């Protein structure tokens with residue numbers, strides 16, 4: 347298996363920096379890539395962290411996985427990228443300041459575009475397109491806490507495509523008790539995810555952990571993120587073993603209801619917690635003048651829904667989403683569902 351300038355022969359683990367772009371002054375935000383080539387043929391799993399530079403729970407879990415992964419003991423290939431967005435990571439930021447944008451929205455990118463477009467293009471061609479399954483770890487960065495699998499809305503849920511069917515299994519196999527999708531017309535939709543799917547890659551996003559004190563308060567999330575990657579290897583028949591999970595059930599939310607904050611700032615106080623059922627008009631959060639205590643604004647549920655893990659805490663700057671409500675689309679049962687996926 348060869349990923350750009352990094353090559354691993356069967357039974358080998360190779361590490362290198364994938365050359366992705368150069369700024370006009372010659373800065374190269376090359377991407378650290380581990381390639382584990384199993385001794386037997388099989389599918390390819392890509393696990394990646396910190397494409398948003400401040401979202402690092404997945405990165406820690408990927409490093410834990412790397413420390414344990416022995417290419418002599420599995421089938422297929424694992425490509426592990428602890429930090430995709432090095433510039434953002436070094437600054438603790440979501441985006442990349444060179445060109446100031448969000449790499450995750452740019453796939454398939456452009457070989458002749460801006461630095462972020464070049465990064466997206468090389469990474470897409472050399473890494474993503476080689477994968478059968480892609481696990482993209484996100485988190486609440488410093489300001490929010492989350493714990494669910496996010497996947498793209500299905501074009502016609504009654505007639506799912508082959509890749510959407512595989513993705514349903516991957517969502518379930520990962521092992522969390524909550525998953526959700528943003529229906530078309532809400533945020534999170536974009537062409538980048540379609541480019542990945544059009545390339546035949548079965549992709550899921552993890553919104554996993556976050557907030558300050560993430561290690562003290564979130565070590566379980568790191569372990570569960572690692573558990574999820576081993577589960578996916580089992581689902582892909584790369585290793586043998588029992589699936590481990592939060593429990594037998596996974597609630598899948600149609601997470602279409604976004605609570606927005608206007609373009610005013612202040613002390614953000616959330617009144618509702620994950621799992622709370624809200625009625626249209628119920629107050630979700632307040633924005634308070636931190637110096638006088640005066641209420642500046644309040645944010646209400648635009649329609650009925652259940653608070654699912656997402657949203658921000660102080661500081662919230664400018665107009666931004668501060669919460670997501672969902673409605674239960676279905677509850678899947680791991681005891682009665684086949685979670686294995688096969689690739690040619």
Ligand SMILES: [Zn+2]
Nearest residue numbers: 398401484485
């Ligand atoms: Zn993110």
